[in-house]
Amino acid sequence: MIPVRFILADLRRLWAGSLVIVLLIGLATALGIAVGIQERALRLGSARAADRFDVVIGAAGSETQLVLSSVFLQAAPLTLLPGQVLKKLAEDPRVDWAAPVGFGDSFQGSPIVGTTNEFLTDKGRRQLLAGHVFEKRTDAVAGALVDLQPGDTVKPIHGLPGEGGHSHDELAYTIVGRLAPTGTPWDRAILVPIEAVWSIHGMGPAGAHAESDHAAAGDHDHDHDGAQDHAAADHLGPPWSAGVPGVPAIIVKPKSIAAAYQLRQEYRAETTVGVFPAEVLTRLYATLGDARLVLTAIAIGTQALVGAAVVLVSVVHLSQRRRQIGALRALGAPRAAIFGVVWVELLLLIGLGVALGVGLGYLGAKVAASFFTVQSGIVLPVTLEASDVGFAAVLLLVAALIALIPAWLAYRQPPAAALRA
Amino acid sequence: MVALQLSDVRVSFPGLDAPVLDIPRLEIAPGENVVITGPSGSGKTTLINVITGLEKPDQGTVRWGDIDLVPLTESQRDAWRATHVGLVMQEFHLFPGLSAIENVLLPVRFRVFSVPAELRGRAAALLERVGLKRHDQRIETMSRGEMQRVAVARALLGKPAVLVADEPTASLDAASGAVVGDLLTELADEENATLIAVTHDPRLASRLQRRLRLVAGRIVEDTAQTAVPPTAASAATAQQGQVTS
Numbered sequence: 001m002i003p004v005r006f007i008l009a010d011l012r013r014l015w016a017g018s019l020v021i022v023l024l025i026g027l028a029t030a031l032g033i034a035v036g037i038q039e040r041a042l043r044l045g046s047a048r049a050a051d052r053f054d055v056v057i058g059a060a061g062s063e064t065q066l067v068l069s070s071v072f073l074q075a076a077p078l079t080l081l082p083g084q085v086l087k088k089l090a091e092d093p094r095v096d097w098a099a100p101v102g103f104g105d106s107f108q109g110s111p112i113v114g115t116t117n118e119f120l121t122d123k124g125r126r127q128l129l130a131g132h133v134f135e136k137r138t139d140a141v142a143g144a145l146v147d148l149q150p151g152d153t154v155k156p157i158h159g160l161p162g163e164g165g166h167s168h169d170e171l172a173y174t175i176v177g178r179l180a181p182t183g184t185p186w187d188r189a190i191l192v193p194i195e196a197v198w199s200i201h202g203m204g205p206a207g208a209h210a211e212s213d214h215a216a217a218g219d220h221d222h223d224h225d226g227a228q229d230h231a232a233a234d235h236l237g238p239p240w241s242a243g244v245p246g247v248p249a250i251i252v253k254p255k256s257i258a259a260a261y262q263l264r265q266e267y268r269a270e271t272t273v274g275v276f277p278a279e280v281l282t283r284l285y286a287t288l289g290d291a292r293l294v295l296t297a298i299a300i301g302t303q304a305l306v307g308a309a310v311v312l313v314s315v316v317h318l319s320q321r322r323r324q325i326g327a328l329r330a331l332g333a334p335r336a337a338i339f340g341v342v343w344v345e346l347l348l349l350i351g352l353g354v355a356l357g358v359g360l361g362y363l364g365a366k367v368a369a370s371f372f373t374v375q376s377g378i379v380l381p382v383t384l385e386a387s388d389v390g391f392a393a394v395l396l397l398v399a400a401l402i403a404l405i406p407a408w409l410a411y412r413q414p415p416a417a418a419l420r421a
Numbered sequence: 422m423v424a425l426q427l428s429d430v431r432v433s434f435p436g437l438d439a440p441v442l443d444i445p446r447l448e449i450a451p452g453e454n455v456v457i458t459g460p461s462g463s464g465k466t467t468l469i470n471v472i473t474g475l476e477k478p479d480q481g482t483v484r485w486g487d488i489d490l491v492p493l494t495e496s497q498r499d500a501w502r503a504t505h506v507g508l509v510m511q512e513f514h515l516f517p518g519l520s521a522i523e524n525v526l527l528p529v530r531f532r533v534f535s536v537p538a539e540l541r542g543r544a545a546a547l548l549e550r551v552g553l554k555r556h557d558q559r560i561e562t563m564s565r566g567e568m569q570r571v572a573v574a575r576a577l578l579g580k581p582a583v584l585v586a587d588e589p590t591a592s593l594d595a596a597s598g599a600v601v602g603d604l605l606t607e608l609a610d611e612e613n614a615t616l617i618a619v620t621h622d623p624r625l626a627s628r629l630q631r632r633l634r635l636v637a638g639r640i641v642e643d644t645a646q647t648a649v650p651p652t653a654a655s656a657a658t659a660q661q662g663q664v665t666s
Contacts, residue, residue: 002531003531008518012518013517323512324514324516330502330510331508331527332500332506332579334496334500334503335495335499336496414476
């Protein structure tokens with residue numbers, strides 16, 4: 001029999017050492033748990049972020065870069081696609097909608113992305129959180145995490161977030177709407193009409209003087225000659241004119257899965273590339289998996305070190321307890337009970353440590369995920385799953401086996417030690 | 422009630438030429454009171470260890486009644502000791518964090534799942550007998566004298582045939598030592614137990630009938646034939662010794 005009260009009194013007496021052991025084991029376990037949770041969260045979060053992007057078409061080049069730029073808004077200079085591609089896609093019968101995305105400017109750390117109303121609302125399937133979609137070139141719609149309200153003014157800075165650059169004094173946007181949260185990097189973006197991005201960078205038929213053109217067009221509203229100008233200046237989104245400028249990437253919503261495959265195949269050509277972001281992500285996950293392996297190895301190494309430290313501590317501690325254990329034996333405690341006392345005490349500490357570690361690991365992953373969300377906009381779904389608990393259980397089992405060593409040493413300790421002064 | 426019979430017992434330690442214990446023959450009758458004296462290093466503790474089964478001699482027999490401890494396994498000796506021997510040690514070996522009565526019951530708790538009520542009652546009665554009223558007092562808050570009295574109660578819980586005390590008064594002040602010494606002799610008598618004590622305490626030694634003197638592992642003096650009953654004077658001090666604090 002193992003007297004529970006004795007064990008509790010013993011642990012209370014050795015509370016400082018016990019606490020250190022519990023914390024050590026807790027932190028080592030937390031590391032392993034957090035790596036597992038975080039990796040899964042990253043996988044799920046990025047997959048969800050890519051959900052809305054069925055097919056992405058870009059100029060021939062790196063597929064990964066195309067996905068990172070368009071889906072995750074990790075902007076990098078992309079080769080422009082000829083405007084004709086956009087026009088052709090938009091008019092393709094297999095395509096529900098095709099939206100250009102144009103980067104290049106930012107405001108207070110948020111990327112300004114040029115696109116169309118079809119993308120904002122998924123062609124009417126999604127509601128805005130507030131306000132309305134683009135009606136003029138100077139309208140802007142803020143992502144859910146952007147700290148701007150309808151009516152606020154946005155003066156774009158040329159360059160990517162974090163980079164220095166000159167400000168575009170020639171144009172200011174006014175926020176007219178806010179998007180519902182999507183848990184993707186787009187929550188941190190400010191969306192503007194693609195036409196504005198073209199004009200601000202001196203591209204397209206409208207040129208750099210969109211506002212004055214617009215005013216002029218307004219003056220000649222019923223002038224037949226002015227119709228072309230009017231269309232270019234006032235009209236937003238498709239149908240595109242023949243002279244539509246180039247774009248870095250086009251997000252395509254096909255009407256069917258078959259269409260998606262056909263489109264991707266068709267645009268895998270000399271000058272263009274078509275990708276399924278989900279497919280590119282799968283390739284990225286393979287790399288991520290390798291990184292996870294390394295992290296897991298580090299976590300297991302840490303746990304092994306902590307395990308060794310705990311064995312060392314308990315063996316040293318045991319030599320200090322020689323007399324106590326001897327006395328228990330002298331008083332008639334069976335060897336098996338001594339074995340049990342040492343084993344159960346260690347197991348209690350290890351169990352507490354592992355439980356603490358699961359909690360800490362989960363919390364740690366949550367905190368890390370929230371930092372990640374603030375930085376990237378990608379919401380990471382942090383969940384504790386059976387596999388994590390299984391990991392903790394395996395850890396506990398291994399620890400229970402390792403704890404047999406000091407228990408065995410205690411078992412073998414001669415009882416006569418108690419009586420020697 | 423069992424008699425102790427040692428024959429041809431020898432204990433040697435590696436690296437030492439002479440055996441630390443060399444006893445060709447020793448008999449202790451049931452209920453006898455024996456004090457073991459001798460200079461330090463003379464083998465007193467080794468003798469105690471051998472007769473309680475804590476240590477196995479290199480040769481010889483250690484017979485308690487019909488049982489020879491020497492061929493027993495360690496676990497069998499543990500079990501025998503648990504039922505036959507009550508131990509009182511110089512350093513008490515009480516366990517902090519537990520109350521007085523829990524300390525008394527601790528050895529039993531290592532052997533049975535739940536302590537029977539009559540054993541609990543006996544533990545309380547023994548604590549009363551050694552003069553302790555607050556049975557739930559934490560052991561670490563007690564005086565050394567009180568602690569040793571708890572240890573005496575613990576030693577007697579299992580109605581042992583043999584009460585073995587290893588320098589029971591050496592770490593106590595004179596007054597506490599006197600109380601503990603008296604309790605040991607009285608209780609050994611009341612419980613019909615053989616009392617074997619190693620002590621330098623002349624007061625305790627004088628109360629025991631038989632004296633064994635060890636030098637270099639051998640018995641050089643045995644007063645077996647000259648045992649004297651306790652005097653009226655020492656019986657009187659024994660009455661005084663029952664402190665009720």
